[in-house]
Amino acid sequence: MTEPLLVLEDIRKNYGAIEALKGISFSIGRGEVVALLGDNGAGKSTLVKIIAGGLEPSSGRMLFEGKEFLAKSPAEAKAAGIETVYQDLSLCTNVDVVANFFMGREITRKVLGVPVLDERAMEREVAKALANAGTRIPSLRTNVEHLSGGQRQAIELNRFVHWGGKLVLLDEPFAALGVEQTRRGLDMIRQVARQGIGVVIITHIMQQAFQVADRIVVIRQGVVAGDVARQKTSPDAVINMITGETLAGAGPVG
């Protein structure tokens, strides 16, 4: 890893007098999987939203591919190559699987100069993407409201794998998944990282973090409480960092 993909420098976020983030600095390399851990309210989701363009930081700066970067909207972040899977699902349940998969990026063809949805081409792509990932959904034309939680989450995961980009942010992506689907999801993440895409995954489950991540970053009370390579730490040490039994920034333990 030569130049890091994304560098965060002293990111702060205040809500009035409350400091949600008190200066976060770390970096993510190309093809690297970083697990972002921390207790509830540590500021993980806030940080993800700042990178993804949903929130503006109060101060600090970000470098994306070596250039100063600040997304003012999710659209800008996407244009730069940052994909996000949010904790609360981002699907429109009133339309079908295909429409959700291509949300905002529909394939069109021109009819008399007017862009018209190319449903067949989109359905083909979705069928291919889902088959590759081993996800089975009876009909791609059923509205998402009729699908189970696991199927919905699978759609979102497949969507980010399909679109790729340069950096993927996953905010608790496996909350509604079963054991087998989670395993497949973790495989997907490794597969995405092998393509040189940086991955940030927020999770509460220590085991998942150790299964998939190259590096583990712990956030506690708005600061980075630990930033260690997976091989150089253990679940117990990480738990200590999360709960604050070791000093902030103590680095590798154990």
Add this chain to the structure above:
Amino acid sequence: MNPRTRKILEIVLDNLVWFMLLFVLIVFSIFIPNYFQLGIFANIIEASSVLGVMSIGLALVIIAGHMDLSVESVAALAAMAVGILFCSAGIGFGIKLYPEWLMVPVSLLVAVAVGGLIGFFNGFLVVKLKMSAFIITLASYIWVRGLVLAVSGGRSAQDLAPAIRWLGIQRLLGLPLTAWIAIACFVVFSAVMAKTPFGRHLKMIGGNETATYRAGIRVTRNLVIAFMLAGAIAGLAGWLLAIRTSGATANLGVGLLFNAFAAVVIGGVSLKGGVGSLPGVYAGVLLLSSINTAINLMGLPANFTQVVHGLLVLAAVLLDTFKQNLRQRLA
């Protein structure tokens, strides 16, 4: 349940309003003397053109998850603008353009521009200032009607220029051109909603606005356009209304709003947003119109129409709930 019956059931559920319309027409044709005539059916379509066009605009914003109560007043203002400019009696200026046919596009443009402008105003306030569409458009409903009263001084404009009036008189296949314009509107906007990214985005915004924003869809822009379209289409409805009545009065179109809401709801559009299609709305409009015609033919007092419309809206909502349950069992 085998896939075939399931598929048929899906089709019936998706087009339930059309089946209701068919059912009602058959029942009326059997039990009401003189109902079964081409002239009657033509009349049903003709009488529903203004309401139909207005319902399109209303349906667009409702599908996008908002609301526009101002369409009725906007239509009245557009009609009054056309009336004042191109009527020769009453408060009309009687402006003449040569060649005369030029008055058609110019008057249409005036009506659509008036509507689009108010629609933009509504949309801007709702989307940019994040105010409730209900309140903003309720205000517009009141002040725009006030404006109609103010500019007309409560008087009316009569004798619309014959070149424009011609659209309401000239018939093609038994229907006046104004009715064809309404049908064309339904065809065009149904295609826009079903086949273009814009229509798809509006529907998804109505379903989950946060998701569409996160997916990079320009939500504010799309919504402002939807409100502008609703206004412009209401303007078009006003133009048709002016042609139909050959002028404009200060209280033109009063009560249309509630009929439009009824048509939209009966047509299967959910007020929660994200659900519904325009062909269904057209069936809803035709359903209302055919019931009106039946009441007229039976010689019942016209006041009964209101009662029937109200019950129909209730029935539509009940039916919708029933449909939802059935669908859940299907999935």
